[in-house]
Amino acid sequence: MAEYSLEEKDIIKALSKKPMHFNELAHLFSLDKKGRKALKKLLKKLKKEGTIIVEGGRYRLVQEEVVIGTVLANPNGFGFLEVGEGKKDIYIPPFEMEKLLHGDRIKAKVVEFKGKKEIRVLKVLKRGTKELVCSVKKEKGQCVGIPLDQNGFHRVFLPKDTCKGLKEGTVVLAEIVRYPSKESPMLGKVKKVLGHPAEKNLIVDIIIHKYKLPLDYExxxxxxxxxxxxxxxxxxxxxxxxxxxxxxxxxxxxxxxxxxxxxxxxxxxxxxxxxxxxxxxxxxxxxxxxxxxxxxxxxxxxxxxxxxxxxxxxxxxxxxxxxxxxxxxxxxxxxxxxxxxxxxxxxxxxxxxxxxxxxxxxxxxxxxxxxxPVLEKKYQDLVEPLRIMEDLYRILSYRRWERGSIDFDLPEAELIVDEYGEPTAIVPYERHIAHRIIEHFMISANETVAKHLTSVGYPCLYRIHEKPDPKKVENLLEILEGLGYKVKRFSLEPKFFQKIIEDFEGRDEEHLVRFLTLRSMMKARYSPHNLGHFGLASDGYTHFTSPIRRYADLVVHRLLKKALRGESIDYEQTVSYLEMVGEHLSLQEELAEDVEREAIDRLKVRFMKAHIGEEFEAIITGVVSFGFFVELKDYLVEGLVSVSSLEEDEYIYDEKAHRLVGYRTGKIYRLGDKVRVKLVSVDEERGRLSFVLAEAQKPS
Incomplete structure (x- = not known):
């Protein structure tokens, strides 16, 4: 047989007609021994790249799927592509992340590698960021910025003279001058010096710049x-x-x-x-x-x-x-x-x-x-109205409970900061009857406004909360089973979830179960299409009561005024506008929640620095192969007890039952267990706390 000068494109062209065995391909190209060796090498390369796969001994082309999505970076160097529409995120390998940043909008093809889907970048459509908050480092005569967010696996090379006047570790806002590629690193210039963490608490400033929050008005x-x-x-x-x-x-x-x-x-x-x-x-x-x-x-x-x-x-x-x-x-x-x-x-x-x-x-x-008596004398005219309000609140509360409204009522801790932004205390935030009175009255007003706009045939920007995903509910029940709670059958009705929470009232796991139940729910969002509010067991709900701090309420006010004045509107055009507004505001709400949560969590970590070596009562809130997460009872702060710190035994991870089981002692650490822990280290940069079990807690 003659030697055949084989190329990848020849194999791809052949396999585009039909899948083939190795011998079929060798015969097709009339390959000798040397040619077969070259074919094997090319097939291996194409398989590694995800261009072809092997099924039933036959090589076949992977059908090329092209997607557009948003990059979700991980500080460890890999990422995921969020493609939306309820589809699963697709893995981005480190070699592709070399040229990407968190938030980038890209076009990519989906390939299969080792049986799993991952992406290959075709084009960066839009960059997700123009600025990065970085910590300045000096490396081999170079001035380098290390991003303090998901992009931390990248380095931003800054002008050398930048480092001359800055101490190592100084936090700066760097403007990107050149984006990273496989051939060249990212270049930037210092736009603003935020300060040094040792001299000033920069946590909130860093978060503001990280999320690009607008500090000034036009x-x-x-x-x-x-x-x-x-x-x-x-x-x-x-x-x-x-x-x-x-x-x-x-x-x-x-x-x-x-x-x-x-x-x-x-x-x-x-x-x-x-x-x-x-x-x-x-x-x-x-x-x-x-x-x-x-x-x-x-x-x-x-x-x-x-x-x-x-x-x-x-x-x-x-x-x-x-x-x-x-x-x-x-x-x-x-x-x-x-x-x-x-x-x-x-x-x-x-x-x-x-x-x-x-x-x-x-x-x-x-x-x-x-x-x-003192306040009653000061506010004589308010005593009777407030007590009538209490009566009405109890009536409305019972009525909502009857229809299945779910009260998640998670415990809250208020973070107290001083004039310099330093955390000075974490205190329980009590929600009592006065909070509930206002909460229920606002719910009534929001429902009434939604009802009115619906009844007069006007569009409305509803606050919708859809039924939960059955798979998430099954996962919740599996976890609850580990806590000794068994359900013969489940339904996707509010009453079912209301009963779960009520059955755990007064138990140590009550707050954990409320959190887990909430996590199994869909996220509430804004939409002109009335899908009801599952959590409130409401047929129609909107946001009307907070226009100073929420734009959605302002939109509803405008619609209401038009409806009350009998103004004619283009219904379809208005609905289209409300769809756009609802999508934007739902994303902004998610951003606000992320910002507020991260700021509080990081400041809590900073506060705990003064408590290293102290012991705390805690509850296990999550179990993973490398340890278990605990939440402190007094401060509602979460941290990790590493499995490596459980030196008295080897522990096996029972994923289904959400527990770690000691191989020799049989000691079990499961979700919901109360434990006593000691704080051993604080990682402010990553916002992490590390605990070990207190001596009295360890099995002998």
Whole structure:
């Protein structure tokens, strides 16, 4: 046989017609011994690259699947491509991540390698970041920035003179000048010096720059805010004047923007007439204005431990819109009448002018409800309304419980920081009856507004919460079985999950079960398509009650005003707009949650640095092959007990039962177990705590 000069393209062309055995290919190309050896080598290479696979002894081409998605980087050097639409993320190997950054939008082909799907980059469509927060390092005469986020496996080479005036470890904001490729590293320049961690607490500043949160408003938006005023003569003529009504606000002690005020009375028929007054932000923020564009981009107010990054400038959030006591304010009112059984008998929604009589904190409201002679004397006019509110709250709460509303009510810990942003204490945050009164009244107003817009045939930006994924529910029940809880059959109805939580009330695992149940749920989101709210067991729900800090509520206010005025709208065009708004705001909400969670978690880790060597009561919240995670009872801080620290035995990981089992002693550490642990180390840079079991806890 003659030697054949074989190339990859020849093999691909042949296999594109049909799958073939090795001998078939050798025969097709008339290969001699040397040629067969070359064929084997080429086939091995194509297989490694994921171009071909072997099935039933035959080589076949992998059908090329091209996808577009967003890169999710891992600090360990690999990543995943998020392709959306409920599809599973696809693995990105380290050699492809060399040229990618977290958040990049790319086009890629999907290949199979060692039986698993992974991607090969075809094109970077859009870069996810232009700036990186980096820690400055000096390496072999080079000035290098190490990103302090998911991109930490990359290095940013900075101009040499940058390092001359900076101490090693200084944190900077680096602007990317050249993106990484296989041939060349990433280049950048220092845009801003944030400081050195040893000299200043940089945690919140780093997070703000990491997530690119907007610290400043556009000059045009600020100019608009300063020029705003109220035409009182006109507004008093066209609005309902409720300034004489005894209404008031109930908020946390440090609140500065007051979205909502409430008032109540008992009718002669024994019904409850409730007024929920909401700040009329839409009077000031007009569609298409600079203020509106700025508010839409932010979507939310971002609450951080030492500051808030407001959706609206302070002139609006803390002054014009805020329902401050003893000032005339423009409001949007939802007035509702409930029967003694909690039935909504009647409602009205209208624009109003109100004057809050006082500003109460939640704790003050509670003391007035249960009886505090000093406060009762100070707020004589509020005692009766608050106690009527308590009665209505209990009626509404029971009614919602009857229909299946799920109360996740996870324990919270408040992080106290000083004027320099340093964490000084972690204290339990108590949610009591005063919180619940306001919470239930806001739910009623939100449901009523959603009901109204639906009934008049207007579109609405609903707050939807879909039924959970059955697979996640099965996983939840599998975990609960390890806690001794057995279910004969499950249903995807709110009542089923409500019962799970109730069955664990009072047990050590109660808070863990609430968290696990919440984790099995879908995420609530914004949409113009009413799919109901599963967690509240509600047929229709929206967000109407917090327009100072949520853009969704502002959108609903505008729709309501148009509906109340009988304005004609293009229904399909409005729905299309609301789909876009809902998608954007759902993403912004996720961002706000990530930012707030990371800031609190990292500051908690910093606070725990002063407690190294101390022992704590904890509960096991997660079990993995390399150890188990614990949450401290007092501080609600999570950390890891490494399996390597359990030196008295070798432990086997029982994944299905979520436990570690001692090979010799039979000692078991399972999800939900109470343990006593000692804090041994704190990794501030990665935000991690390491624990070991306290001596008294170790098996002998």
């Amino acid at each position: 000059p045009e938006a600020l100019k608009e805010a300063q020029s705003l005023s109220i035409d009182w003569e006109k507004e008093l003529k066209r609005r309902r004047d409720l300034r004489d009504q005894i209404c008031f606000t109930i908020d946390p002690p440090r609140a500065r923007d007051f979205d909502d005020a409430v008032a109540i009375e008992k009718t002669p028929e024994g019904n409850y007439r409730l007024w929920v007054h909401i700040a009329d932000v839409s009077y000031f923020v007009k569609e298409g204005s600079a203020l509106d564009k700025s508010a839409f981009e932010r979507g939310f107010t971002f609450y951080l431990p030492d500051r808030a990054i407001h959706m609206l400038p302070e002139r609006l959030s803390a002054d014009l819109c805020s329902l401050k006591p003893n000032e005339d304010k423009l409001a949007f009112t939802c007035e509702m009448v409930f029967s003694p059984k909690g039935d909504l008998l009647w409602y009205d929604i209208y624009e109003s002018v109100i004057r809050s009589k006082t500003r109460l904190t939640y704790d003050e409201a509670l003391r007035l409800i249960v009886g505090d």
